[in-house]
Every structure is written in structure tokens, then in C-alpha cells.
Amino acid sequence: MTDLTISRRSLLKTTAAGAALGLAGVPAFSTRARAAATTVGFIYVGPKDDFGYNQAHAEGAKALKAMEGIELVEEENVPETVDVQKTMESMINLDGASLLFPTSFGYYDPHVLAMAKKFPDAQFRHCGGLWDKSKHPMNAGSYFGYIAMGQYLNGVVAGHMSKSKKIGFVAAKPIPQVLNNVNAFLLGARAVDPTIxxxxxxxxxxxxxxxxxxxxxxxxxxGADVITCHVDGPKVVVQTAANRGAFVCGYHASQAPLAPEKYLTGAEWNWATVYSMYAKHALAGEPLPNFTRGGLSDGFVKMSPLGPAVTEPARKQFEATLAEIKKGGYAVIKGPLKDNKGKEIAGAGKAFPETAIELESTSFLVEGVLGSTS
Amino acid sequence: MEDIGLWGVPLAILGGAIRVSTPFIFVSLGEAVTERSGRINLGLEGTLVFGAMAAYAVAVETGSPWFGVLAAMAAGAGFGLVHGWICSFPRVNDIAVGIALMLFGIGLAFFFGKPYIQPSAPPLPAIGFGDWSDIPQVRAALNVNVLFLFGAALALALWWGFKNTKIGLIVRVVGDSADSARAMGLSPTTVRLFATAFGGALAAIGGAYLSLYYPGSWNERISSGQGLMAVALVIFARWNPIGCFAAAMLFGGAGALGPALQSVGVTQGYYLFYAAPYILTLLIMIATSSPGRQLAGAPGELSITK
Known part of the structure; x- marks a missing residue:
């Protein structure tokens, strides 16, 4: 059940593990009282080793494996359709899961909502920030991270490493979160050199x-010589950019193994912080928070270790900025600032820290970003 | 890197045509052979994805991309044989079997491909036709993979072969009139079986190109429907191998238009540019179709024309 797509390689392993699980179910052989264990279910939309979004969540889930009293069930490649409802249902009914993390954005409405109503005793926490207290069941909830600050730090390193003063961003769709990342990447680079x-x-x-x-x-x-991206699996972007001789900054998870020489740093999710927080509450029998958010300073987001190509001045400014951000309250979008059509976004003295509600409906690209949202 | 400005657009279209077209070339050539024998194999998308997986897995295990390509061809031929075998029974609909095999191929590729998402496979070699140039962009655009050259040669060979060889004649006769073929002492079922296997092997080479060269990694979403589009390209190309090659180049180049225009600052309406290949196909289809006559060049035995 932990792995529906069984590979040839892991078939033996899985069978062995299955046998062990079977034994654990028999009370005489059980090392851990079954009743005390909390079963936590993780559902991914793609493979959990995609060097991207799903891998970031799977790495967070891995942190729970070490916790006493937690049983983990995972399923990959679950489409954002009624399939995910079936998966949740079987995790609850067959595996006894009481806490579920359906990690993909499109799982929430209507799938998580339907299951939360159907199973009022189970807890559902969804990645994305869609939970609304006035409308949604109290056994559901949202957690999310502010990762734009990570892209800002990517930009700081990129600003130092770019010779052409032109950097590039491969983006999926022009939604607020992606636009915040693009803006932060450029503003990070402009903190080094305002002509970039x-x-x-x-x-x-x-x-x-x-x-x-x-x-x-x-x-x-x-002419772009440092590339980053916001797509689900950055593997292709990282490999192609490195093959063309450009530097790359990562996203979602570390892609350093794909381009060890060209990888500068990367903005990674650190979901282990969130998942172990929820697991601790669940084990202690406490209510789980419905709405959780955080950024670099809260440990929700982390940076990949700097790559070998990063120069000394870049390292210094990166570390100084990171220390500044970790103090909290750091604002990337601050006045005077215009968008790339010349309209004023923030007047002098006005600042939007990452927690600002305005940034959740960003529809602009800041001055210096070449591109358009439609 | 020099600033090439607007020259980037034609260069990207040329480079894109060369880089992106190869899977289209192989799948459409394979399908052209199958359809010329009077059968439609819609399952080539599945064959393509499975070929991508098989090539990547074998290349990782053996360290040689060429063994990967061979493995993909063998697997693709296997899929083709299964399709041909099932369709050899009376009253079996080849289109339905194709759709079933497409889903089967994709599912099987996911199943076996799981452990190969992380490892890196050795890529297929490319030849630098742009080495005469000092401009890095030109060198990059003219870095041509050997499979592309093989595909071009194969298109010529098939075009010549259909006209001038006995095998070509046999395939055409079976495709145009099964009765005439039987009168000549040929077995349409056997010919179609091999034609479908041949088509499957070619489609799988297209998959090998995807996973071993461009974009050059195996994951479950590596193909965004290239296999299906290539089947449509065959009709667009009127079952002519040279036409398949040209249509594939056109599709590849048009696909590169969107990113290239955005990179030079033409950013409004990029969704429209992304639709360019499909709009182009529609326009050409409309321009060349006629209500009065059958599709020119269509094999008479195809289930869609009967």
C-alpha cells in the first residue's frame, strides 16, 4: 500500500516489508502497541523522486519515519480527480490513517472537502492556503510557505555570478505565487547591481x-547566463541550462546532483518542519492548527548549500542577507518601486513584507523584468 | 555570449525545428508505413513513452545510449506485433485496439520506469554542424543529433522504397486493396503485422530521442502528446514520407516560436503563439481538403476511408 507502482527492483523489498508489516499486525509479534500509533497518509500528484515539488514533500514525510509512534503510508501519481478521494478513503478505512496530507494544489476543492465531511474523525491538512474558516470543515486546514524570499537569495547570488547582466526565469503560469518569485529573483539580483x-x-x-x-x-x-524556474519538476531546466553553460539556481528541492558545477544555490521547501509539528500535536492528542504559514525565518523554507562556483563576494552578501531575513520582517517589495509598465506599485517608505496580504494577489512584474503576464 | 537580438527568432525556429522535430519524424514515418499497409495504430503514443523508458533504463544499466535505442526498438516492435496480432482476428477494430495499447504502454512505462527517474543516463551523441561559426547561438542551434540525420535519411529511403522496391509495392498493394493482394498470393494480415511492428519500432526510437537527448531525462510526463500529434501529421502529410519529415520540421519550428518570441520581448499573447502549430495544421487541412473527393493519397483499405 505504501507504493502502488511497484518496480521490479523494489518488488522484493516491498514484499519483504509487506511481510514484516503483516507480522507487526499480529499482537504477539508486535513491538509497538497498535493503538498508540498514529497513521499519517501522504498523497503526491507525481513521483516522489522528481527533483521537484513532490520530492520536497516526500523529504518532509521522511522526517516522520524516525518519530516513535508514527506509521507512514504514501501514494504517488494520484491525479487531481475523484481518484484522490478513493486514495484518501482507502488510507482511512484500510490503513487506519487519522491524519492526511494530500499535497497537490488541485486536491483541495472538492476532493479534500468532500472527504473531510465524510470522515469527521480524520484530520486533513492541505498544502496551499485555501482553507477558509467561514466555509470549510474544522477537521480540514491549510499550510503553506513563503518561498519568494528564497528566490530573492537566488537572485543575490545570480547578480554576482552573471557576467552578461541578464538572468532568466522559466515560469509555468502567471499566478501570484509565480509572479512573486520572478519579482523576488530580479530584485535580489538588483540588490547587487541595479542594471541587471x-x-x-x-x-x-x-x-x-x-x-x-x-x-x-x-x-x-x-544572453541570459543564470537561469532559475518555477515549474513542477525543475530537472529539465537545470540539465538543459547546465548543458548550455549557464549557471542555475534551484527550486522546490535541491537539484545540485544534476549539475554539480553549475548549481549555485536553490530555494527549497523544508516541509519537515511543518509535518513534524503536526505529528507532535497528533501524538500528544492536541488539536492541530488549521492554518499554518511561514518562511525562511520559520524554517518552512531553506536554501541549498552554495555550489563550488559561487565567488567570495557572492557568498558574503548571500550570508549577510540570509541573516537579515532570519531576523524576520524583511521586505523585498518596497518603495519606491514601479512595475515593468511604469505604474507605481509602492511609494517611498512603503514596504510589503512576505506576509503582506497584498502579495497574495500580485498581478505585476516589477521594473527590470522583461516579460508580460498575459 | 553575443547579443543577437531579433536574429534569435529565426535561429530559434531553425534550432527548434531540428531539436523538437525528431520524435515527430520517427513516429510519423512509422505510422506512415503502418497506414500504407491499410491499418491505423493509434497506440504509438504509448509505444513512444515506453520506448523512452526502455531506452533510458537500458542506457543507465549498460552505460551505452545505443543499447538503449536498440532496446527501445525491440520493445516498440513488440508493441506493434501485439497490435498487429490482435487486429488479425476478424471484426477487430484497429482504432480501439490502438487506444487500449496506448494506455497499456504508458501504464507499463510508469510501472517499470519508477527506479529510473533519479539516475542520469549517458546522452546520444550530436554532431556540431555549426562549428564554423563564432556565434555560440548558431553553434548551439546547429548541434544536430545523429538520430535526426538518421530520420531524414530514413524519410528519403522510405519515399524511394515505396515507389521502387518490391517490398514497397507489397505494402502499398495490401493497403490499397486487400482483394488484389490476395489475388497476387499475398497475405494482408502478415504484411500488416510486420508493417505495424516496423512502425512500432520507429515510434520507440522517437521515445529514445526524448529521454536520451532532448529534453534528455526520463519522467512520466516526458511526452506531451507527441505520439498522438505525429499520427495526425501522417494524414496532414498525405502518407508521403518526405511530407512527414517536412510536417515534423514545421511542427518543431512552430513549437519553438512561443519561447523565442517571449525571449526577444514579444510577450503579449504568448498563449496564442503556443497554439501556432495547431492553427497552422487546421489552416492547411482546410486549404487542402475538398468535399467532392476523397483524401488524396489515402490508402483504400484504411478503416477511416472505407
Whole structure:
């Protein structure tokens, strides 16, 4: 059950583990009282080793494996359809899961909501921030992280490493969260050199391997020499950029193993913080928070270790900025600031820290970003 | 890197045509052979994805991308044989079997491909036709993979072969009139079985190109429907192998248009640019169709034309 898509390689392993689980179910052989264990279910929309969104969640789930009293069930490649309801139902009924993390954005409405109504004793926490106290069941909830600050730090390193003063961003869709990341990446670079520009290319889909590769080629052809992205699986972007000789900054999880020489740093989710917090509450029998958010300073987001190519001045400014951010309250979007059509976003003295509610409906690209949202 | 400005657009279209077209070339050539024999195999998308997985897995295990391509061809031929075998029974609909095999191929590729998402496979070699140039962008655009060249040669060979060889004649006769073929002492079922297997092997090479060269990694969403589009390209190309090659190039180039235009600052309406290949196909289909006559060049035995 932990792994529906059984590979040849792991078949033996899984069978062995299955046998062990079977034994654990028999009271005489059980090392842990079954009643005391909390079973936690994780559901992923893609493979959990995709070097991206799903891997970030799976790494967070792994942190729970070490916790006493927690049983983990996971399922990959669950589409955002009624399939995810079936998965949740079987995790609750067959595996005895009492806490579920359906991690993909599209799982929430209507699937998580329907299951939360159907199983009032189980707890559902969904990644994305969609939970609304006035409308949604109290056994559901949302958690999310502010990762734009990570892209800002990516930008700081990119600003130092770019020789052409042109950096590139491969983006999926022009939604607020993606636009915040693009803006932060450019503003980070501009904190180093205010003449830097960032070219953004929207592919229109969260996962479109060939178009992502084409986008990287087009960016490099136009002179961009540091590339980052916001797509579900950054693997293709990182590999293509490194092959073309450009530096890359990662996203979601660490892609350093794919391009050890060209990888500078990356904005990674640190979901272990969130998941172990929920697990501790669940084990202690306390109510789980319905709404959780945090950024770099809360340990929800982390940076990949700096790569070997990063120069000393870049390292210094990166570390200084990181220390500043960790104090809390740091604002990337602050006045005077214009968007790339010349309209004023923030007047002098006005600042939007990452927690600002305005940033959840961002629809602009800041001055210096070459691109358009439609 | 030099600033090439607007020259980036034609260069990207050329480079994109070369980079992106190869899977289209192989799948459409394979399908052209199958359809010329009078059968439609809609399952090539599944064959393509399975070929991508098989090539990647074998390349990881053996360290040689060429063994990967061979493995993909064998697997693709296997899928083709299954399709041909099932369709050899009376009153079996080849389109329905194709759709079933497409889903089967994709599912099987996910099943076996799980452990190969993380490892890196050795890529297929490319030849630098742009090495004469000092401009890095030109060198990158003209970095041509050997499979692309093989595909171009194969298109020519098939075009010549259909006209001038006995095998070509046999395939065409079976595709145009099964009765005439039987009168000549040929077995349409056997010919179609091999034609479908051949088509499957070619489609799987297209998959190998995806996973071993461009974009060059295996994951479950590596193909965004290239296999299905290539089947449509065959009709667009009127079952002519040279036409398949040209249509694939056109599709590849048009696909590169969206990112390239955004990179030079034409950013409004990029969704429309992404639709360019499909709009182009629609326009050409409308321009060349006629209510009065059958599709020119269509094999007479195809279930869609009967």
C-alpha cells in the first residue's frame, strides 16, 4: 500500500516489508502497541523522486519515519480527480490513517472537502492556503510557505555570478505565487547591481518538458547566463541550462546532483518542519492548527548549500542577507518601486513584507523584468 | 555570449525545428508505413513513452545510449506485433485496439520506469554542424543529433522504397486493396503485422530521442502528446514520407516560436503563439481538403476511408 507502482527492483523489498508489516499486525509479534500509533497518509500528484515539488514533500514525510509512534503510508501519481478521494478513503478505512496530507494544489476543492465531511474523525491538512474558516470543515486546514524570499537569495547570488547582466526565469503560469518569485529573483539580483534585467518565459503548464527545454535555449540564446524556474519538476531546466553553460539556481528541492558545477544555490521547501509539528500535536492528542504559514525565518523554507562556483563576494552578501531575513520582517517589495509598465506599485517608505496580504494577489512584474503576464 | 537580438527568432525556429522535430519524424514515418499497409495504430503514443523508458533504463544499466535505442526498438516492435496480432482476428477494430495499447504502454512505462527517474543516463551523441561559426547561438542551434540525420535519411529511403522496391509495392498493394493482394498470393494480415511492428519500432526510437537527448531525462510526463500529434501529421502529410519529415520540421519550428518570441520581448499573447502549430495544421487541412473527393493519397483499405 505504501507504493502502488511497484518496480521490479523494489518488488522484493516491498514484499519483504509487506511481510514484516503483516507480522507487526499480529499482537504477539508486535513491538509497538497498535493503538498508540498514529497513521499519517501522504498523497503526491507525481513521483516522489522528481527533483521537484513532490520530492520536497516526500523529504518532509521522511522526517516522520524516525518519530516513535508514527506509521507512514504514501501514494504517488494520484491525479487531481475523484481518484484522490478513493486514495484518501482507502488510507482511512484500510490503513487506519487519522491524519492526511494530500499535497497537490488541485486536491483541495472538492476532493479534500468532500472527504473531510465524510470522515469527521480524520484530520486533513492541505498544502496551499485555501482553507477558509467561514466555509470549510474544522477537521480540514491549510499550510503553506513563503518561498519568494528564497528566490530573492537566488537572485543575490545570480547578480554576482552573471557576467552578461541578464538572468532568466522559466515560469509555468502567471499566478501570484509565480509572479512573486520572478519579482523576488530580479530584485535580489538588483540588490547587487541595479542594471541587471531578468527575462521571463511562461510555458503555460506546470510540467511540459520539451517547452521548458526550449524556453531555456531561448533564454541562453538571448544572453541570459543564470537561469532559475518555477515549474513542477525543475530537472529539465537545470540539465538543459547546465548543458548550455549557464549557471542555475534551484527550486522546490535541491537539484545540485544534476549539475554539480553549475548549481549555485536553490530555494527549497523544508516541509519537515511543518509535518513534524503536526505529528507532535497528533501524538500528544492536541488539536492541530488549521492554518499554518511561514518562511525562511520559520524554517518552512531553506536554501541549498552554495555550489563550488559561487565567488567570495557572492557568498558574503548571500550570508549577510540570509541573516537579515532570519531576523524576520524583511521586505523585498518596497518603495519606491514601479512595475515593468511604469505604474507605481509602492511609494517611498512603503514596504510589503512576505506576509503582506497584498502579495497574495500580485498581478505585476516589477521594473527590470522583461516579460508580460498575459 | 553575443547579443543577437531579433536574429534569435529565426535561429530559434531553425534550432527548434531540428531539436523538437525528431520524435515527430520517427513516429510519423512509422505510422506512415503502418497506414500504407491499410491499418491505423493509434497506440504509438504509448509505444513512444515506453520506448523512452526502455531506452533510458537500458542506457543507465549498460552505460551505452545505443543499447538503449536498440532496446527501445525491440520493445516498440513488440508493441506493434501485439497490435498487429490482435487486429488479425476478424471484426477487430484497429482504432480501439490502438487506444487500449496506448494506455497499456504508458501504464507499463510508469510501472517499470519508477527506479529510473533519479539516475542520469549517458546522452546520444550530436554532431556540431555549426562549428564554423563564432556565434555560440548558431553553434548551439546547429548541434544536430545523429538520430535526426538518421530520420531524414530514413524519410528519403522510405519515399524511394515505396515507389521502387518490391517490398514497397507489397505494402502499398495490401493497403490499397486487400482483394488484389490476395489475388497476387499475398497475405494482408502478415504484411500488416510486420508493417505495424516496423512502425512500432520507429515510434520507440522517437521515445529514445526524448529521454536520451532532448529534453534528455526520463519522467512520466516526458511526452506531451507527441505520439498522438505525429499520427495526425501522417494524414496532414498525405502518407508521403518526405511530407512527414517536412510536417515534423514545421511542427518543431512552430513549437519553438512561443519561447523565442517571449525571449526577444514579444510577450503579449504568448498563449496564442503556443497554439501556432495547431492553427497552422487546421489552416492547411482546410486549404487542402475538398468535399467532392476523397483524401488524396489515402490508402483504400484504411478503416477511416472505407
Amino acid at each position: 534585467t531578468c527575462q521571463v518565459i511562461f510555458t503555460g503548464e506546470w510540467s511540459l518538458a520539451v517547452k521548458e527545454a526550449e524556453a531555456v535555449n531561448a533564454l541562453v540564446d538571448q
